[in-house]
Amino acid sequence: xxxxxxxxxxYRVEGIPFDTTPKQLIEEYFDFxxxxxxxxxxxxxxxxxxxxxxxxxxxxTATVYFKPRxxxxxxxxxxxxxxxxxxxxxxxxxxxxxxxxxxxxxDIIAVTGLAGHAYGSWAHxxxxxxLRDYLKRTASNARILTYGYExxxxxxxxxxILQDHTNTFFRKLIDIRxxxxxxxxxxxFVGHSLGCLIIKKAMIDAGSIGINASRLPVxxxxxxxxxxxxxxxxALQTLVKGQPTYGIVHELEKGSATLLGLNLKFAQMAxxxxxxxxxETKQTKQAVKLEDGSWARKxxxxxxxxxxxxxxxxxxxxxxxxxxDHSEIAKIxxxxxxxxxxxxxxxxxxxxxxxxxxxxxxGTSSWALPHNKVYxxxxxxxSPGAAGPYDKDIPHRPAxxxxxxxxxxxxxxHKTPPETIRxxxxxxxxxxxxxxxxxxxxxxxxxxxxxxxxxxxxxxEREPEIAPEPGLDTDERRQKPKSEPESEPTKPLDDxxxxxxxxxxxxxxxxxxxxxxxxxxxxxxxxxRRLLGRYDSVGATPLHLAIRLGRLSCAKILLAMGADPNxxxxxxxxPIEAAAISEHMDIAIALWGDNAEFSLQLLHKAVExxxxxxxxxxxGKDGVEVGAQEETFGNTPLHxxxxxxxxxxxxILLNHxxxxxxxxxxxxxxxxHAAYEGxxxxxxxxxxxxxxxxxxxxxxxxxxxEAVSRTHCAVVDCLLDAGANCGIVDSGGNTPLHLAxxxxxVDICSSLIGHNAKLGVENSDxxxxxxxxxxxxxxxxxxxxxxSGANTYIHASDNGGYTSLHWAANNGSVDICTSLLxxxxxxxxxxxxxxxxxxxxxxxxxxxxxxxxQLLLERGAYKSNEHDRTIRRWHEFPLFEAASLGHVSxxxxxxxxxxxxxxxxxWNAVAFAARFGKVEAVKFLLEKGASGSPPTILKGRxxxxxxxxxxxxxxxxxxxxxxxxxxx
Numbered sequence: 001x002x003x004x005x006x007x008x009x010x011y012r013v014e015g016i017p018f019d020t021t022p023k024q025l026i027e028e029y030f031d032f033x034x035x036x037x038x039x040x041x042x043x044x045x046x047x048x049x050x051x052x053x054x055x056x057x058x059x060x061t062a063t064v065y066f067k068p069r070x071x072x073x074x075x076x077x078x079x080x081x082x083x084x085x086x087x088x089x090x091x092x093x094x095x096x097x098x099x100x101x102x103x104x105x106x107d108i109i110a111v112t113g114l115a116g117h118a119y120g121s122w123a124h125x126x127x128x129x130x131l132r133d134y135l136k137r138t139a140s141n142a143r144i145l146t147y148g149y150e151x152x153x154x155x156x157x158x159x160x161i162l163q164d165h166t167n168t169f170f171r172k173l174i175d176i177r178x179x180x181x182x183x184x185x186x187x188x189f190v191g192h193s194l195g196c197l198i199i200k201k202a203m204i205d206a207g208s209i210g211i212n213a214s215r216l217p218v219x220x221x222x223x224x225x226x227x228x229x230x231x232x233x234x235a236l237q238t239l240v241k242g243q244p245t246y247g248i249v250h251e252l253e254k255g256s257a258t259l260l261g262l263n264l265k266f267a268q269m270a271x272x273x274x275x276x277x278x279x280e281t282k283q284t285k286q287a288v289k290l291e292d293g294s295w296a297r298k299x300x301x302x303x304x305x306x307x308x309x310x311x312x313x314x315x316x317x318x319x320x321x322x323x324x325d326h327s328e329i330a331k332i333x334x335x336x337x338x339x340x341x342x343x344x345x346x347x348x349x350x351x352x353x354x355x356x357x358x359x360x361x362x363g364t365s366s367w368a369l370p371h372n373k374v375y376x377x378x379x380x381x382x383s384p385g386a387a388g389p390y391d392k393d394i395p396h397r398p399a400x401x402x403x404x405x406x407x408x409x410x411x412x413x414h415k416t417p418p419e420t421i422r423x424x425x426x427x428x429x430x431x432x433x434x435x436x437x438x439x440x441x442x443x444x445x446x447x448x449x450x451x452x453x454x455x456x457x458x459x460x461e462r463e464p465e466i467a468p469e470p471g472l473d474t475d476e477r478r479q480k481p482k483s484e485p486e487s488e489p490t491k492p493l494d495d496x497x498x499x500x501x502x503x504x505x506x507x508x509x510x511x512x513x514x515x516x517x518x519x520x521x522x523x524x525x526x527x528x529r530r531l532l533g534r535y536d537s538v539g540a541t542p543l544h545l546a547i548r549l550g551r552l553s554c555a556k557i558l559l560a561m562g563a564d565p566n567x568x569x570x571x572x573x574x575p576i577e578a579a580a581i582s583e584h585m586d587i588a589i590a591l592w593g594d595n596a597e598f599s600l601q602l603l604h605k606a607v608e609x610x611x612x613x614x615x616x617x618x619x620g621k622d623g624v625e626v627g628a629q630e631e632t633f634g635n636t637p638l639h640x641x642x643x644x645x646x647x648x649x650x651x652i653l654l655n656h657x658x659x660x661x662x663x664x665x666x667x668x669x670x671x672x673h674a675a676y677e678g679x680x681x682x683x684x685x686x687x688x689x690x691x692x693x694x695x696x697x698x699x700x701x702x703x704x705x706e707a708v709s710r711t712h713c714a715v716v717d718c719l720l721d722a723g724a725n726c727g728i729v730d731s732g733g734n735t736p737l738h739l740a741x742x743x744x745x746v747d748i749c750s751s752l753i754g755h756n757a758k759l760g761v762e763n764s765d766x767x768x769x770x771x772x773x774x775x776x777x778x779x780x781x782x783x784x785x786x787x788s789g790a791n792t793y794i795h796a797s798d799n800g801g802y803t804s805l806h807w808a809a810n811n812g813s814v815d816i817c818t819s820l821l822x823x824x825x826x827x828x829x830x831x832x833x834x835x836x837x838x839x840x841x842x843x844x845x846x847x848x849x850x851x852x853x854q855l856l857l858e859r860g861a862y863k864s865n866e867h868d869r870t871i872r873r874w875h876e877f878p879l880f881e882a883a884s885l886g887h888v889s890x891x892x893x894x895x896x897x898x899x900x901x902x903x904x905x906x907w908n909a910v911a912f913a914a915r916f917g918k919v920e921a922v923k924f925l926l927e928k929g930a931s932g933s934p935p936t937i938l939k940g941r942x943x944x945x946x947x948x949x950x951x952x953x954x955x956x957x958x959x960x961x962x963x964x965x966x967x968x
Contacts, residue, residue: 009066009075009126010127011085012061012088014086015059016061017059018045020043022040025043025062030077034066037066039065041062042062042094042132044095047093051181063132075087079949080949092145092146092173093118093147093148094143095129096139096142106143106351107142107186108135110146111169111191112146112330113192113193113194113195113196113225116194116195122146122331130334131146131190138347139351147195163201166205167205169202186217187219188219188350189222190222192224192329193224193225196227196228197262203266220350221270221274221275222278223276224278224330225310225326227304228263228309228311228312229254229263229568230252230259230309232302264539275312276317276318278321278342281321281323281324282323283302284304286301320342509536512549513549515551517554520557520558532564533567535569540569541564541569542554542558543567544569544573544575547575547578555587603618604635607649607653608641608644626653627658627659634663634664638650638660638670639669641670642673642686643677644677645679645682647681667695667696669695669697671691671695672701672703674686675706677710678714683715693725694725702724704724704725704726704728708740708748709739713748727761735758735769736748736752736757737759737761738763738772740752740769741778741781742772742775742778743776744773746784749784759788759792760790760796762798765798770796786823790823794825797829801832803826805820805826806838809840809843809844810849812849812852814851817840827839827862841861841878844890848885850887850892853894874907879898879909880904880912883921884913884918885916885918886918886920888924891909891921892924903935908931910926914947914962916950922961926961926965932966
């Protein structure tokens with residue numbers, strides 16, 4: 001027989017007194033039986049503790065490794081509750097702090113990603129985590145912190161979007177720096193996935209609330225698989241469909257307005273920040289739902305964040321490919337083959353000037369330097385809140401998930417090593433400005449550049465002079481790490497952002513606007529191909545500009561010279577997409593119409609943006625199939641038209657014999673897409689052309705389920721009137737009525753019930769629609785279902801034995817409890833054994849719902865007393881349960897119905913309140929007439945009371961109260 005390996009966990013321990021040693025932590029605070037299974041891995045001052053104040057009230061924070069012999073999902077047990085133990089790692093956790101007497105020169109702050117964990121996401125082994133165990137050897141004079149937040153996807157109750165997560169992170173960051181008296185201490189950020197976006201957003205938002213740059217002097221950023229332009233969210237959307245976390249996933253779609261605006265603003269401030277970008281080179285298996293309803297990464301592999309999306313494209317950025325997938329990239333190992341050497345070098349370079357500055361101020365006990373001194377070495381990293389030309393509304397793309405850009409067809413322009421790219425600082429902007437001032441007029445007059453253009457090109461080829469940082473030797477400053485070979489500055493396409501490249505290509509823009517092909521060809525022939533990737537003042541490349549202006553000849557020249565037809569402009573559009581929504585689609589057809597791959601893209605984009613003329617034109621071309629599927633998701637043009645809501649385009653496609661029930665890679669039909677987006681006219685058209693009303697996709701969802709999940713009432717009515725089956729269950733056993741009830745959608749529930757939706761169907765959790773509505777406190781739906789004849793099912797319970805009244809009592813909903821009781825809900829029904837045979841009354845007591853307790857008692861709830869022989873455990877006595885929990889507000893109504901001094905197995909209410917350290921409950925019971933004499937089990941001696949996890953001082957207080965009461 002194979003023995004299953006027991007899972008080990010790392011826990012965080014907070015509230016530890018300052019002078020505690022690792023040995024004392026284990027021996028004095030943890031249960032004796034668990035001590036041999038515990039190892040202290042770190043023990044440092046709390047994040048709020050000022051540097052050098054070793055007796056500060058904040059105390060210490062530890063990480064401990066717990067590997068028990070037998071399964072212990074609840075973690076290590078404590079001797080008392082003086083310290084707090086958790087495995088969530090929410091907020092900031094110190095992983096390393098320099099020894100007392102060593103100046104802390106910087107904070108290294110790691111922010112985890114989507115569905116991540118502040119410890120586990122960085123750990124490559126149960127007991128090995130590079131931020132804690134390896135990085136301190138390189139950054140021995142820096143404090144290392146990790147930050148965690150609620151970023152789970154499946155079954156999460158968080159509605160947080162990027163702005164919410166950023167606000168929380170930023171507020172906590174400012175708080176710990178103020179309380180720790182280190183507001184001007186330099187920062188090195190390390191981000192993974194969503195954490196990278198939180199870092200960017202926090203830096204951007206700093207200025208809007210009056211935070212000066214000196215309070216957040218960012219020295220460097222390490223981006224790990226950063227989805228700057230979005231990530232592959234298809235599988236994630238399936239995972240979170242109908243859940244609160246859908247919003248954050250929607251924001252991470254490629255081309256989302258949130259990301260586009262974020263990139264533009266960040267580019268304006270990041271040009272002086274050292275950035276190390278690491279992108280994934282392995283694909284990640286998608287999460288799929290298994291037959292048992294659970295989720296596992298067993299789906300087809302995809303690239304979650306492609307290389308183009310992971311790169312910031314700033315002058316001081318180093319780009320490194322990591323031999324890892326989206327999750328593994330953050331679990332860095334200490335090996336030469338991985339990216340640790342690059343990360344270590346980047347952080348070492350960032351800390352070098354701060355170390356020198358700290359050495360000049362060894363006499364200070366903290367980093368309490370004047371703000372202007374922070375800017376002497378190094379200069380300001382960024383200026384939060386700086387106004388820019390792109391601080392305006394970014395036009396939203398259509399709701400359809402955009403197609404991932406293909407690899408660039410202009411690969412000849414990207415002659416950089418695939419593993420490592422070095423982007424050196426340049427004087428492109430200054431040269432471009434000089435070109436604009438001295439040559440632009442001549443270009444417009446003569447149509448050709450004069451001789452200084454070549455001179456300017458030569459100037460562009462030169463490596464700019466870089467002033468050495470104070471304290472560093474000039475030769476040393478220019479030397480690059482051996483592990484990061486320098487690429488030639490003339491070869492890569494200029495990858496700067498629109499904000500940085502504004503006004504930087506007047507020659508190309510001028511010749512295109514004048515449609516001067518000779519001048520354009522001359523400029524490009526003289527070595528200025530880097531202009532192909534430059535952005536103008538509105539964030540467009542020359543190819544974008546040529547297409548939007550209808551300059552076919554210029555566009556042909558640009559493509560012949562290597563312009564990338566897949567690069568995005570400042571609004572996230574490729575040239576093909578720009579053509580699809582412009583008046584010059586004929587140019588795109590002339591350029592790419594004979595190319596099968598691009599013809600398919602043109603058709604899909606024209607459909608997506610509702611360009612009826614182009615759709616008709618493309619469908620008339622040989623070789624263009626009306627049902628051609630795009631590679632990423634397998635959507636046909638009809639899927640895109642239905643999703644985008646272009647009903648006329650839907651008709652055009654159907655008239656060209658598009659298959660109305662064509663299925664994509666997820667078995668979704670066009671009607672699924674139209675229903676999900678709430679496009680009523682498209683739904684009607686598809687239904688009239690024979691669309692299957694009850695088609696089931698790979699997630700078990702029908703078009704009706706999609707419409708319900710997005711609360712599209714009109715579409716729900718349309719589907720029901722057409723005959724959609726409202727009894728089909730999904731993979732979780734839920735009918736559309738379950739989903740509508742759980743969401744509190746009264747109108748949709750009414751429509752479903754009006755079309756004979758069954759009220760008694762139980763899902764995989766055993767819940768009926770009534771229980772689903774009660775559990776979420778939706779009284780409107782509850783009353784609707786009760787009026788519709790749910791009395792037959794009011795006795796139904798879920799898999800744990802909880803009835804609808806249990807849930808209402810647990811939630812403290814007096815109104816719902818009253819409605820259920822008025823419809824004859826059983827008041828004394830018991831839950832299953834795993835819930836201690838709990839009644840609704842006990843459920844209300846445990847949740848401290850005093851009003852519900854009073855209501856249930858008035859309506860006949862079973863009180864239980866010493867004559868009850870059906871009781872199995874003391875937990876089943878409401879009085880004992882309330883006393884042990886210290887819920888005084890629940891004790892008061894109970895005492896009107898039960899005897900205060902009755903015993904069970906030798907225990908009474910006062911003894912239970914005392915044993916669990918509930919001082920106020922002890923006092924209350926004594927005031928109400930409880931006996932101060934020890935119960936039978938204690939044999940007349942209160943000192944024999946076995947306290948359970950009670951602080952010694954509280955135990956002494958309780959014993960004093962009881963002894964005084966006993967002597968009265």
